[in-house]
Amino acid sequence: WVTVIAIFLLSGTNPLYWLTPTEIQYNANVHFMYISLQKLYLLNYIFHFRHHNKIRSIEANHLKLYKSLETLDLTNNEITEIRNNCFTQGLKIKDLYLGNNRLSTLELGTFDNLSDSLQILRLSKNRIAHLPAKAFKLPHLIQLELNRNRIRLIDGLTFHGLDSLEVLKLQRNNISKLMDGAFWGVARMQVLHLDNNNLNEVTSGWLYGLSSLQQLFLSYNSVSRINPNAWGFCQKLTELNLSYNNLMRLDEGSLAGLSGLQILRLSHNTISHVAEGAFKGLKNLRTLELDNNEISGIIEDTNGAFAGLDSLSKLNLGNNMIRSIQGEAFAKMKNLKELYMNSDSFLCDCQLKWLPHWLSGRGFQASVDATCAHPESLKSKSIFSVPAESFVCDDFPKPQIIVQPATTMAVLGKDIRFICSAASSSDSPMTFAWKKGHEILHDAEIENFAHVRAKDGEVMEYTTILHLRAVQFTDEGRYQCMITNNFGSTYSTRAKLTVNVLPSFVKIPRDLTIRTGANARLECAATGHPAPQIAWQKDGGTDFPAARERRMHVMPEDDVFFIVDVKTEDMGVYSCTAQNIAGTISANASLTVLETPSLVYPLEDQTVAIGETVALQCMASGSPSPRITWLKSDEPLVVTERHHFTPGNQLLIIRNVVSNDGGKYTCEMSNTLGTERAYSHLNIIQSASCAMGHGKKDGTMTVGIVIIAVVCSIVVTSLVWVCIIYQTRKKSEEYSVTNTDETIVPPDVPSYLSSQGTLSERQEACVKVDSVSNLQLAVTIPNGHMERNGMYACYRCILFKKRKTIIFSTKSSQIVQSPACDIRINNM
Numbered sequence: 001w002v003t004v005i006a007i008f009l010l011s012g013t014n015p016l017y018w019l020t021p022t023e024i025q026y027n028a029n030v031h032f033m034y035i036s037l038q039k040l041y042l043l044n045y046i047f048h049f050r051h052h053n054k055i056r057s058i059e060a061n062h063l064k065l066y067k068s069l070e071t072l073d074l075t076n077n078e079i080t081e082i083r084n085n086c087f088t089q090g091l092k093i094k095d096l097y098l099g100n101n102r103l104s105t106l107e108l109g110t111f112d113n114l115s116d117s118l119q120i121l122r123l124s125k126n127r128i129a130h131l132p133a134k135a136f137k138l139p140h141l142i143q144l145e146l147n148r149n150r151i152r153l154i155d156g157l158t159f160h161g162l163d164s165l166e167v168l169k170l171q172r173n174n175i176s177k178l179m180d181g182a183f184w185g186v187a188r189m190q191v192l193h194l195d196n197n198n199l200n201e202v203t204s205g206w207l208y209g210l211s212s213l214q215q216l217f218l219s220y221n222s223v224s225r226i227n228p229n230a231w232g233f234c235q236k237l238t239e240l241n242l243s244y245n246n247l248m249r250l251d252e253g254s255l256a257g258l259s260g261l262q263i264l265r266l267s268h269n270t271i272s273h274v275a276e277g278a279f280k281g282l283k284n285l286r287t288l289e290l291d292n293n294e295i296s297g298i299i300e301d302t303n304g305a306f307a308g309l310d311s312l313s314k315l316n317l318g319n320n321m322i323r324s325i326q327g328e329a330f331a332k333m334k335n336l337k338e339l340y341m342n343s344d345s346f347l348c349d350c351q352l353k354w355l356p357h358w359l360s361g362r363g364f365q366a367s368v369d370a371t372c373a374h375p376e377s378l379k380s381k382s383i384f385s386v387p388a389e390s391f392v393c394d395d396f397p398k399p400q401i402i403v404q405p406a407t408t409m410a411v412l413g414k415d416i417r418f419i420c421s422a423a424s425s426s427d428s429p430m431t432f433a434w435k436k437g438h439e440i441l442h443d444a445e446i447e448n449f450a451h452v453r454a455k456d457g458e459v460m461e462y463t464t465i466l467h468l469r470a471v472q473f474t475d476e477g478r479y480q481c482m483i484t485n486n487f488g489s490t491y492s493t494r495a496k497l498t499v500n501v502l503p504s505f506v507k508i509p510r511d512l513t514i515r516t517g518a519n520a521r522l523e524c525a526a527t528g529h530p531a532p533q534i535a536w537q538k539d540g541g542t543d544f545p546a547a548r549e550r551r552m553h554v555m556p557e558d559d560v561f562f563i564v565d566v567k568t569e570d571m572g573v574y575s576c577t578a579q580n581i582a583g584t585i586s587a588n589a590s591l592t593v594l595e596t597p598s599l600v601y602p603l604e605d606q607t608v609a610i611g612e613t614v615a616l617q618c619m620a621s622g623s624p625s626p627r628i629t630w631l632k633s634d635e636p637l638v639v640t641e642r643h644h645f646t647p648g649n650q651l652l653i654i655r656n657v658v659s660n661d662g663g664k665y666t667c668e669m670s671n672t673l674g675t676e677r678a679y680s681h682l683n684i685i686q687s688a689s690c691a692m693g694h695g696k697k698d699g700t701m702t703v704g705i706v707i708i709a710v711v712c713s714i715v716v717t718s719l720v721w722v723c724i725i726y727q728t729r730k731k732s733e734e735y736s737v738t739n740t741d742e743t744i745v746p747p748d749v750p751s752y753l754s755s756q757g758t759l760s761e762r763q764e765a766c767v768k769v770d771s772v773s774n775l776q777l778a779v780t781i782p783n784g785h786m787e788r789n790g791m792y793a794c795y796r797c798i799l800f801k802k803r804k805t806i807i808f809s810t811k812s813s814q815i816v817q818s819p820a821c822d823i824r825i826n827n828m
Contacts, residue, residue: 160185180205420481526578618667
């Protein structure tokens, strides 16, 4: 079987005109067919060759016999089009070479019938001007070459469908625009050639989807800008070539995200500024080419130009007109093995004394060509031939800063200025410049003057003043003066300008009234420069009940302060504070929480004997404070001189109870949110003795005798102990007050000061003790009259909204329980 047919027909020799079918038509296993240099007019079933064999088209029926053909090379012909039916189904072509023809368009579906086999497609040196989106549906294609065509623009999804593509070549096409997503769909691509085009910036948009890219070639373009975070989708990039472009600066973040980069070529640009930290993160970089740029000022001005290049082994700084190098410029590059540098402009003074010794010690003497330009005695001498003692600073032709610009804080709209002075022993022309960050201010208002130093007539002092009028926020930054003569440039320290604006509110919190259980929303926002910090306070402090209970939410992005499930304890004055270094402002808003009336303690039915005093308690809570009205039998209560109310009507006291006082009492509590009612039934009995007799009827005589005996024994024992205790406590305090939280307060200080309850009211009350030890409550009435019979122990009763039990010990050893404030009274 014939597996390879190679037809090498040299022009002008071997005049082949016919190739009969019997020679190849039955060779269906042809694997490689190479037809070159001869110009075939028609690739026919009979392979009809004419003079120069100029191939202009491909007919589908001429290839269908060669089912095993794997490589088809049709380069250097005159094929003008390939229709979508040129390649029939069943062909197994893997490599298709169509370079150096006259193709101008590619129809959709042209290569679809080769989708199962095609791996390499070469279309270079044609006239293709446009690639339609999804033009290639070749899932097995590994390499695609489109060099030297006429492509100007690549749309998004152009290469979608090339799932296995690894190498894409687009050199010399004059491409000026790559749309976002231009390479989406080729996630396996490892090598991308875009050399010799007209691209002017690198953005993340057209790099989107290149997650496997390892080598990117962008040399010989017009790239002048690398957008921040441009490399976010190229985490695996190991080689980047940006040589022969228009880069003037490398900003911080220009190379961020390239932690795996090993080779970086930036030669033949006009780079004069490398920001501190520009190479930060390039921990794996091995080769850095910066030759043929303008970076002399970088290594004269700072020691941190190459910070972050700990693994660098090769550095090329050739053709950069370097005049001086800071002593620590290369200190962090511990693995540097190759250093290339050439300059005949070195200022060989005491500040350069370290360099020859360091270069020789690292073995860089052969790759460094450094010649002195000053002083005159060392001019044109290699720095390696100059004795160490000759690197002196007898004069200072290079300017030296004597007055540094000062850091300044300014108010928006005000004028400020920076002053910088330098001295030099040289009479060479001096130029002045100011930089913001690392960018020269070309249109700045600068005032320059010079004078001879009084103490040394041979030294000139130069002063430059930068004026900034009506400073704006955009003027903020770090300013630096640069003074230059023929012997080099001197850079001042960087002075920071901060423009401040006092905060002012754009959203002010408003007073808010809300029901309990709802959500409170307070807004507050302020502007200023720098942006003010927003903080909240409640009642002048930072103790938020809602915060302790995790009901408070601050939304800084929305300028909103939330309290969910509002409770009455959230009520208060909330202060929004906006603060920056220029000052502080605040605004207040009151939060009022509305609560429907409710009882603190439920009303209880009571039974009282005729002639006694009874107290009905209706302690209500709510916001605003509810108004309390008493009803009897659902009718307004008829008040007599025997009826008395504490302030707020929370306590109804009836003296000298009569039978008509019995019945249903209603406490009606109302505020703006509604009305609530509570009920108590008052039962009237004839007398206290009757009540006691009635109780005895329920027991037996035997039980009564036993109880009396036990009580008598207890009383006798108690009297003995009372005598003992009396002697030991004779000098103790006359009065003491103890609350349930075991907090001791003086007798004249009410217990509400140490409790968490809310003081409702205060009243005078006395305890009446009759002859049979029945304990009753008598309250001082407004006209000062009081029952006179019996023995009384007087005290002050404090009403609380929150229930507390308070024990009073009185001088008379009588203790009583108050229905108004729940004070227990016991016989001691």
